[in-house]
Structure formats: structure tokens, C-alpha cells
């Protein structure tokens with residue numbers, strides 16, 4: 207193994223000074239925006255029937271009976287609407303017809319009865335339709351969100367390192383939220399189409415010229431509405447990155463974990479200024495879209511207004527020239543009103559549904575490919591590992607041009623502690639994640655008992671893994687659940703207590719008001735909060751509790767006091783008895799516990815050996831780091847002397 211290489215270190219001052227600072231820009235999917243821009247308005251209008259089918263399918267997955275009832279009610283309501291309208295025209299014809307008033311009223315009585323019955327039944331059906339929609343909508347949205355969550359946990363971890371993934375995920379989430387409207391909008395559209403069909407039939411019977419004219423009159427407004435919806439959607443898409451940055455800035459300002467630094471570092475105004483700046487950037491696009499939408503809507507409304515005037519003129523012409531009788535003319539006025547309102551409904555609800563459909567596209571695109579990072583590994587089920595080997599493993603993060611790992615080879619076996627050492631950014635955490643099957647290498651292989659992790663079922667593999675990462679999760683759960691993570695033993699807390707004792711978490715739990723049953727989240731139902739070190743003890747306990755063949759500890763004691771740290775390392779040999787342990791740490795005194803130490807630099811292994819071997823290797827990287835960690839040249843002489851006396 208070669209010793210430390212003579213790498214020249216890049217210094218910030220070596221970099222070109224004429225480069226502008228990078229601005230906060232979210233990496234969205236520009237390609238998708240271009241695809242949407244290329245869609246024509248007529249193609250968008252043709253999508254509406256597909257969207258209705260999609261809404262029905264979504265509802266069908268959630269509750270078939272409710273959807274069937276909804277469709278039945280819609281059909282019946284449309285039929286009753288047509289019958290009512292037909293009866294209305296009959297009533298008008300009878301009332302305005304020749305003969306005595308009493309006779310005309312008697313003649314109109316059956317039609318009036320039909321109108322009243324149809325109106326009453328439609329009112330009842332309307333209530334049933336609304337109830338079904340209200341009942342189905344949140345369930346559809348929840349199911350859509352759950353589908354995103356399922357897809358999210360089934361993606362490769364590396365997806366999160368790719369610029370644009372977060373944007374796709376957010377778009378999918380928004381699509382799932384928008385799904386709450388889809389059934390209502392589809393239902394409104396179908397109702398309007400039903401009313402249109404009924405009223406159009408009646409109008410055609412009265413005079414065949416009126417319907418085509420009315421449809422022509424409504425078309426400009428229809429196109430304008432769909433176009434405006436498209437403009438709004440594109441603007442939303444174009445600003446989604448900035449909106450996401452704002453969301454993140456809000457998070458940074460709100461978060462309890464940052465609240466002290468927002469104050470002590472006087473970050474409030476500074477971050478708020480950035481917030482304002484990005485908000486203004488966002489406003490430019492939004493304002494442009496609002497203007498464009500309004501301009502097109504005005505043009506559409508004007509054209510449709512003109513068209514409607516033509517229809518009325520034609521009506522007047524037909525009646526005044528005797529081509530249509532007066533009673534029929536009266537009936538046509540009513541039918542025209544019904545057709546007009548149905549057309550306006552189709553246009554308005556169609557535009558709404560179209561916009562929701564575009565959000566749903568984001569949702570389904572994410573589900574189809576999970577950002578191109580869906581877990582597609584082999585189906586083989588691994589046993590508890592006894593030997594894990596990295597063979598010439600290279601790995602580069604998607605967003606980085608530099609390789610994080612370069613032809614790394616090493617191994618670790620059950621009963622062994624392997625320590626990874628190196629300067630910041632040398633690749634320790636990346637190796638730990640590759641060993642744990644969280645990253646698949648670009649080149650080379652990670653072998654679990656000779657089997658490539660690419661061939662192994664990832665979820666089955668992770669059953670054999672316990673990790674204490676640098677940023678461990680502080681789950682808003684009870685102390686017990688924070689240790690068992692859903693794997694509670696049915697016969698009591700014995701194993702939990704053992705794991706807590708081994709990690710020092712027992713002392714933390716002893717002080718909690720309900721022991722293991724205490725909720726660890728002040729924000730949730732007023733639970734208790736722990737200190738950083740106390741949380742770290744819980745995180746270690748959860749790894750010890752998991753009876754896994756591989757234990758990865760990434761800076762596991764960074765927040766621990768000396769006594770707690772000593773306890774962990776004193777117990778580690780015992781913990782490693784039936785596990786392979788990978789330890790990442792900068793505290794070199796602690797790595798003496800390891801059987802083998804691998805020293806990394808710039809993603810390459812530059813030294814391997816036992817603690818004694820590496821310390822003895824003068825001029826080697828490990829020895830250099832060791833000497834630096836024990837260098838006390840910055841300590842004032844009298845304090846150094848005093849420390850020496852104590853030693």
C-alpha cells in the first residue's frame with residue numbers, strides 16, 4: 207500500500223476571481239416545460255375526455271361503489287334536465303298558444319308537473335352528487351399522496367443527490383394535492399356536457415340552425431380559457447424552482463433547530479432580504495402570465511360576445527320573418543339560455559380540469575419512473591452477511607464532476623471492526639454508504655458474501671444493516687419507538703433496556719417523565735426534548751437494538767461526553783462479536799479499538815493496517831493526522847506544564 211501522495215492542495219485564492227457568485231437557483235426539469243409549451247390548444251381540449259376517464263379511474267381505485275353511484279346520479283340528472291327543459295318549451299308553447307287562458311293552462315299542466323318533478327329529483331340528485339364528490343375527493347388525494355410516498359421510499363438514495371429530483375418530487379406532491387379537485391371538476395364537466403346534450407337536442411328540434419351557431423359563438427371563449435389555463439400552468443412551472451427556494455428559506459427561518467442562530471447571527475433580516483429578492487423575481491413571471499391570460503381571455507370573451515349577438519339576431523330574424531312561431535321562439539330563448547350556461551360550464555370546468563390534469567401529469571410521471579431512480583436491483587434475498595468486500599469501487603455523485611471514490615478495495619468480516627480515517631471529504635461516509643448498500647458503485651462491486659449488491663433485494667439487505675449516520679433522525683415518536691423503530695419485541699422491553707444500557711441511553715430514559723413511553727418531540731403533544739448528546743445516545747441504542755450483521759457507525763460519538771464516549775468504545779468489541787462493524791471517526795485515539803484501519807485521501811485508499819502499524823509509519827498520512835491531533839503547540843506553556851503534571 208502506498209503512503210500519502212504529494213497532492214497539491216487547491217487554495218481558494220488560486221481560483222479565477224472574475225467568476226460571479228452563484229445565485230440561489232433551483233434545478234427544475236426544463237425539458238418538461240418545453241414539452242408542455244409545444245402542446246397546442248386543440249390538443250389540450252382533446253385531452254379533456256381522457257382526463258375524465260383518468261378521474262374515474264382514480265376514484266375507482268379508491269371506492270368503486272361511490273364512483274358507480276356518482277356516475278349513475280350524473281346520468282340520471284342529465285336525463286332529468288333534458289326532460290325538464292323539453293317540458294319547459296312545451297309549457298311555453300302551450301301558454302303562448304291559441305285558445306282560452308283556462309284551456310291553455312290545462313294544456314300546460316302535464317308539462318308543469320314534469321318540470322316540477324324533474325327539478326325536485328335533480329335537487330336530490332345534486333345533493334347525492336355533491337356528497338359523493340366531497341367523500342371521494344380527499345380520499346383520492348390521500349391515495350395519490352400515499353402513492354408518491356411509496357415511490358419515494360422505493361428510489362435509490364442517489365436520486366436525492368441529483369439536481370432536479372427534489373423539484374420532480376415536489377411537483378408530484380403538488381399533483382397529489384391537486385387530485386383533490388379532479389373528481390369534482392370532472393363531475394362538473396360531465397354535468398355540463400349532460401346539460402348541453404339535453405338542451406342541444408331541444409334547441410335542434412326548435413330550429414336546426416341555432417345550435418351550430420351557438421357552439422361557434424362559444425368556441426373562442428373556450429379556447430381562450432384553456433389557453434389561459436395553460437399560461438398559468440406554465441408560469442407555475444417556471445416559478446416552481448423559486449417557490450421551492452422560498453419554501454426552503456421559510457424552513458430555515460422557522461426551524462427550531464436554527465432559531466438560536468437566526469437570532470445570534472442576526473440572520474433574520476439578511477434571509478428576509480433574500481426572500482424578498484426571490485419573491486420579486488417570481489413576481490415578474492407571475493405578472494407576465496396574468497397579463498397574457500387576461501389579454502387572451504378578453505379577446506375570447508369579445509369574440510364570443512359577438513358570436514352570441516349574431517345568434518340572437520338570427521333568432522329575431524327567424525321569428526320576425528315567420529320562419530319560427532312566437533311560442534317556439536319563446537321556448538328557444540329558454541333553450542338558448544340552457545345551452546349557453548352548459549357551454550360556459552364546459553369551458554370553465556374544462557379549463558379547471560385541464561390545469562389539474564397537468565399537475566396530475568407530474569404526479570403520474572414521477573410514479574412511472576420515480577425520477578429515473580426507482581430501485582431496480584435483483585431479487586436475491588441475502589443472509590446475514592459474514593464478509594463484505596469492496597472490489598475496485600468507484601463512485602461519483604450525480605451532481606459532481608469529481609469522483610468521490612476511486613477504485614477502492616477493502617473488506618470487513620463478522621467479528622471485525624474496520625475503521626475509516628481521512629480528512630474531510632476524503633470519502634469515508636460514501637464508502638460506509640456503499641458498504642451498507644445505500645449506494646451502488648459506478649464501477650467495481652460491493653460484494654456481500656460474494657454476491658453483488660446490485661443482485662440483492664435492497665429491502666431484504668437493509669434488514670441486516672444498522673447505521674448511526676452523522677445526521678441521525680430525531681423521530682417524533684416515543685423513546686421506545688425511537689429505539690425499536692417499529693420492531694418492538696412482543697414480550698417486553700428487555701432487548702430495548704439492554705441496547706439502552708450499552709449506549710448510555712438508559713441514563714437518558716431514566717430522567718424522562720414516562721421512561722421509554724415518553725414522546726420525544728416538544729412540538730408534538732408537548733413531548734420532552736433531549737440534548738444533542740442525549741439524542742446521539744438514543745441513535746446508538748437503536749443501532750445496537752437492531753440485530754444486524756453489519757453495523758455502521760459514522761462519527762457516532764461526536765456529541766457525547768467523555769464518559770459516554772468511553773462506554774461506547776469499551777463496549778464496541780463485545781458489540782462486534784457477532785457483527786461486522788465499520789467505524790468512521792476523526793478521533794484517532796478511538797480507532798485503536800479497530801482491527802484494521804483504512805486511510806483515505808481524495809476517494810482513494812492510501813494506507814491500511816493496524817493502529818500500531820500506522821502510528822509507527824512516520825511520514826504516512828495516519829501518523830501525520832495523529833501528530834496533529836496531539837500537537838499542543840497552541841497551548842500556553844504554563845497550562846501545558848500543568849497538563850503534563852496531571853498526566
Ligand SMILES: Nc1ncnc2c1ncn2[C@@H]1O[C@H](COP(=O)(O)OP(=O)(O)OP(=O)(O)O)[C@@H](O)[C@H]1O
Pocket residue numbers: 367603604605606610628629630631632633634635636637
Ligand atoms: N450528496 C452529495 N452530492 C455531491 N457530492 C457529495 C455529496 N456528498 C458528498 N459529496 C462529495 O463526495 C466527497 C466525499 O464525501 P464524503 O461525505 O464521503 O466525505 P467524508 O470523508 O465522509 O467527509 P467528512 O469527514 O467531512 O464527513 C466530497 O468531495 C464531497 O464533496
